Amino acid sequence: MLGLQEAQYRMVTEIQRQTIGLALQGKDVLGAAKTGSGKTLAFIIPALELLYRLQWTSADGLGVLIISPTRELAFQIFKVLRKVGKNHEFSAGLIIGGKDLKEESERIHHINMLICTPGRLLQHMDETSYFYASDLQMLILDEADRILDMGFADTMNAIIENLPKKRQTLLFSATQTKSVKDLARLSLKDPEYVWVHEKAKFSTPATLDQSYIVCELQQKVNMLYSFLRSHLKKKTIVFFASCKEVQYLFRVFCKLQPGLPVLALHGKQQQFKRMEVYTCFVRKKAAVLFATDIAARGLDFPAVNWVIQFDCPEDANTYIHRVGRTARYKEGGEALLVLLPSEEKSMVQQLVQRKVPVNEIKINPDKLTDIQKRLQAFLAQDQELKEKAQRCFVSYLRSVYLMKNKEVFDVFKLPLAEYALSLGLAMAPRVRFLQKVQKQLPVNESADETNPVKETEQNKNTISSINKEGVEKCRTNFSGKVSANKAKEEERRKETEHPPSSEGVEESDESEDESEESEEEEKEAALSSRLVQQWPPVQKSGVAEADEDDDAGGINLDKVKEILQEEDKFDKEEYRKKIKEKHRLDNIKPYTTPVVDNNVSLFTT
Structure with a gap:
């Protein structure tokens, strides 16, 4: 209690009220609640209480294991644990990719509470000979559905095989999906299912104002620049579909100087750089952060005014996690979803089905600033920037092509030439994977008429x-x-x-000359x-x-x-x-x- 008071935690949220009691009784818990509802404390408090009751010491080894899908979220959980548990004598450790494996190996066997990412944990299980989890008392999975979405299913199965079967397991997420239930069948025993907002009217916080606009692909960059120019005193997060989009547009907007600090957070950065960007954005009162979905899960960015989804999310779950970076802890916030005309109908239907209240707003063309010529000038002067623009173009098309829901995402409906011009390119770069698909389409259609990949007349x-x-x-x-x-x-x-028949040497020589020419x-x-x-x-x-x-x-x-x-x-x-x-x-x-x-x-x- 002293740690909670010193950390200024005075109010109990609904997810904490319903899950902490069950966890203290030793039951397995599967908890789901809206973003920003205080799920982190809902599992940290029971973990600390469990080890305190058992009088756990560093000699007892690993007692609590907390797994998160991203390094940033693991780091954030570790910071909360240090604040709340600083009056206890337990040792806590953070192991994530990007750190020195040998240094972690020397300390890992003394840790009582371990916070980690799946890949790094499995690496220690395989390579660190004196790392044991045989006495583990509690396993906690934060953002459990995303752990599976990111392709960690096989890794998690391997980790669970190395853990004792007699343990308590807590799973938490902002959304409840079938994949979480599958994981629950593997690791939970008669779990208590707690979904705080299951009967709520909406799946997102009531203090969140949500809207969407329909924008042509070639106007999206102009729209983003115009938006930032009119919100200079706001704190904004802009989500993109790929790292290369973030890299290029970050460089370009730094050159454009929109009038507020521009930051970038994506998976291609070194771990130290990602932590530096995260900390810098948290401290600033007004700034814009260009990010991939690496920032959409669990990260707590205080006082974010706007969340803009520049590229359409994969599904409604991804949308909910993205907008969850604002309107946290009953504070206000606004979210803007940018949709292409081909994406509008199906995506809006998905959001309505998931009880997400979203309203359409229109773009004022008089307020739209055209920056295409400035981008072309930048690319003409900088070959490296031009190559980044080409990679951005290809990467966006690949992200659209790889999306599962073809009712929303159709790469063949995109205006490629116009999109290339909007990025500052003179012409559309070569896209090899689309060429291969283009060649395969006629063959596939003739071989199987029921093939889901169909080329419309417009595509042809x-x-x-x-x-x-x-x-x-x-x-x-x-x-x-x-x-x-x-x-x-x-x-x-x-x-x-x-x-032909030759009549003499002279004709042969003439033929030789013609052949050489x-x-x-x-x-x-x-x-x-x-x-x-x-x-x-x-x-x-x-x-x-x-x-x-x-x-x-x-x-x-x-x-x-x-x-x-x-x-x-x-x-x-x-x-x-x-x-x-x-x-x-x-x-x-x-x-x-x-x-x-x-x-x-x-x-x-």
Whole structure:
């Protein structure tokens, strides 16, 4: 009680009132409550009380294990534990990725309360020989549904196998899903199910004002900039679908200088940097944080005024967790969801089914600032920034394509050329995975008429028009020589198959000259025929040095070089055959290699 009073915790929330008593009785608990309702204390208080009753010491080893899906949430839980439990003599530890494994291994066997992420915990179970959990008294999973959503199911199953079966288990989350029930069947024994707001009218806090706008893809960046310019004294979190979107738009908005501090939080950052950004944003009174869903789970950002979902969330659960970063602990807050016209109908239906009150508002076009030319100027001056824009483009398309709900997300309905321009790019970068899907669609449709992946008439028109643009672009670049060279190549093949009779050496020499003159044209034809098939027109870029996930476009010079070398070999072989055939028919002696005088120097003075 003393720790709670010193930490200024005086009011008990509903989830704490209903779950702490059950947990102190030794029962397994499956608890769900709205975001910002105080779930962290609902499991920390029973954990401290359990070890206090057992008079647990550092010699007894691990007594309580708390697992969270993200490093930031684990760090936040650890901070709350230090505040509330500072008057106890228990040892507490935090093990997360990004820290020194050897240093953690030296201390882990002395820890009584361990807060961790699943991957790091399993790594210690496999590699740290003196790490034991045989005396574990309580297992706690925070944001349990997200642990499964993030692909931790196999990891969690392996962890649970290494834990004693005789233990108490507490599971907490803001949403209740089937996946949590599946996990509950694996680890809970006759659990007490507590859903505080199950009968509530809405699934989100009553103090949260929620709205959505329908915005064309090419206007979203302009809309975001205009919004920030009109909310300079507010604290805002903007959620994006991918890390590369955050990286590019963060750099761009720093250059645009909207009038308030701009921060970025995503999974590609080092752990120290993520903690630094989190702490910095918490301290600021007015700022904007560009983030991925890494910031949507459990993190407590005080006094956030706005949550903007720049990209449509995967489902209603993700929406609820995102907006939960504001209107916490009965404070007020506002949330704005940005939807494309193709996403509006299905997504709004999902939110209504989950009892989320959301109202449509309109954009005032007079207040919309166009920043496209400024972005183009930035990219023209900075090649690295241009490559980030290309990666942003590809990454967004990939995130849309990988979404499960195809009623909401259809990558083929997106205006690619217009979206590229809105990012400051002159043309749409090459997107290889879409090319593969485009090639597979006709085959799949003919093989199985019930295939869920169907290409609409609009998709066909869009793709075919882009292909035509790509072909015309390549033909223009090669000055219309593609068709001419193809004709010459066909004519040369006919001559090879049916060589004409030669009347003398002079005609043979003339034929040799013609072959030599056409050799360069044939090389160009080979290269042209390859490039005509590329879609969309590529830009010169250094993105090839990046990983597969960063595939943004550009001519692969090494690949072109290999193609030309192969064509050279083919041309030379055909040329030799042709000359030999002429020599044989005309009874001319074979061509001999000229003698080289070794006394002649390669260099002359």
